[in-house]
Amino acid sequence: MPLVILAVGIALLLLLMLVFKLNGFISLVLVAVVVGLLQGLPFISGDSDDVTVMSSIVDGVGGQVDDLILILGFGAMLGVLMADMGAANRLATTLIRGFGVQRAQLAIIIVAFLVGVVLFWETAWIILIPIVFAVARQEKLSIMWLAMPLAIALSSMHSFLPPHPGPTAVAGIYEASIGKTLLFGLIIALPVGLVVALVWPRLGFVRNVTATAPEGLVSEKEFTDETMPGFGVSLGITALPVLLIAGSAVFELGLGEDHIITRVFAAIGDAPVALLIGLLAAIxxxxxxxxxxxxxLMGSCSSSIKSIAMIIFIIGAGGAFKQVLQAGGISDYIIGLTGGWDVSPIILAWAIAALMRIALGSASVAVVAAAGIAQPLVAAGAVSPELMVLATACGSVIASHLNDPGFWMFKEFLGLSVKDTLKVRTTYTTVLAVLGLAGCLLLSLFIHA
Known part of the structure; x- marks a missing residue:
């Protein structure tokens, strides 16, 4: 019954948005209410401790936007400011000159790999998508031609590798080595991400999709070499938040979380703080x-906030939908359904994470729930704990769809319809998950507990 309710909710969401053309924010909140009621949650209650539809929606919105609103705000301000001042164009010009127009995708992928190792998908997307818009506009290339490699390369880094939250949390549950997990993850993520990032934009159904930059998020100004800042300062300011966040992760791995240097970088390397420092440096x-x-300068900052206002609302509503599903007991239902399966530990962990991800949209919830079920198999020494971390993490990236806030961020930043977003994002995340599982099974032939 819970999965039937989930299917009804998704069908209703598609109906509201595709047939009745209702705004995504309104549609998500309405569907969250309907799904919550179908699961038996009361709409409101006199007891403040009761879990209700409305309390779940409020918790979901708040939990989803949380510090993400700071990341989106500061990131958009920094991105638009650098674009309006010509820094994004300088980076674009130098990248194209270095790699050539024919290899512009490779340039974007390399940058995404470097940035995506330490930045969350949302943060890295916010920083890099203005550069994609600038390159596409300057060289008269399709936005999708460059945006898809960026999204795919970032997804492969975010899904497989610590210090991203999902893999790091699972490594703790499995008592796996962070260093080995990172090493094995790179062995899988780099080739898988590179191949999918290069192949996907060349597929017919992707090439038929047209993306448009949101109004106000990319500069329409024309720049000359004299009016643009130098490459060094453009790269330095853009990379400053990345370096601060990277420093936090590197020092934690090298010195331990209690070291004074680690604590300092943990403060200034927190994503919202790092982006604020980068913004202040640019100003x-x-x-x-x-x-x-x-x-x-402040005009650029103000225009950037206007451009992401609806994106923030839609992402928050996606969090509300996710929270109602979780509060209604779908997590417990899936755990009970899969707990007795007699299959390979790697496949079991991947499958549970994949089911949780499809049902709830939250990769973090998916990996932690799957890890809780599969942990006894790791403790028994049946398989390498590091490979189990990777299998669980890559399962959680599968089939990004309507209940995933990242789905809506991808959609809104590229100006896509729901149908086109399902075609290009849901499919590529599924392929990444399946190829990641194949990579884990292949490595398991050589790496043992």
Whole structure:
């Protein structure tokens, strides 16, 4: 019955958005209410401790936007500011000159791999998508031609590798080595991400999809070499948040979380703080060195917030939908359904994570729930704990769809319809998950507990 209710909810969401053309934010909240009621949750209750439809929606929105609103806000401000001041164009020009227009995708993939190792998908997407828009506009390339490699390369890094939250949490449950997990993860993620990122944009059903940059999120200005900042400072300011977050992860792995240097970088390397530092560095440089009026700089910041306002609302509503599903007991139902399966530990962990991901949309919930079921198999020494981490993590990336807030971020930033987003994002995340499982099974032939 819970899976039937889930199917009804997804069908209703598709009906509201595809047939009645209702706004995504309104549709998600309405479907969250309907699904919550069908699961037996009361709409409201006199007892403040009761779990209700509305309390779940409120918790879901708050939990989803949480510090993400700071990441989106500061990230969009930094991205638009750098674009308006010509820094994104300078990076685009230098990348194209270095790699050539014919290899623009490879340039984007390499940057995404480097940034995606330490940045969450959402943060890295916010930082890099303006550069994609700038390159596409400057070289008159399709946005999808460059945006798909960016999204896929970032997804492969976020899904497989610590220090991202899912793999890191599972490594703790399985008592796996973070270093070995990172090493084995790179062995799988780099080739899988590279192949899918290069192949996917060339498929017919992807090439037929047209993306458009959200109004206000990419500069329409024309720049010359004299009006653009230098490559070094453009790269330095853009990379500053990445380096701060990377420093936090590297020092934690090398020195331990209690070391004073680790604690310092844990503070300044927190994603919202790192993005704020990068934004302040950009403002100081352009105001003091380039002598750009503060009103102009603040105008860029204001326009960026307008462009992401609806994106924030839709992502929050996606969190509400996810929370109602979780509060209604679908997590417990899936755990009970799969707990007695007699299959390979790697396949079991991957399958449970995949089912949880499809049902709830939350990769973090999926990996932790799957890890709780599969942990006794790891403790028994049946398989390498590091490979179990990777199998669980890659299962959680499968089939990003309507209950995944990342689905809506991808959709809104590229100006796609729900149908087209299902075609290009849901399919590529599924392929990444399946190829990741294949990579884990292959490595298991050589790596044992």
């Amino acid at each position: 100081c440089y352009f105001a003091l060195v380039r002598r750009v009026p503060m009103d102009t």
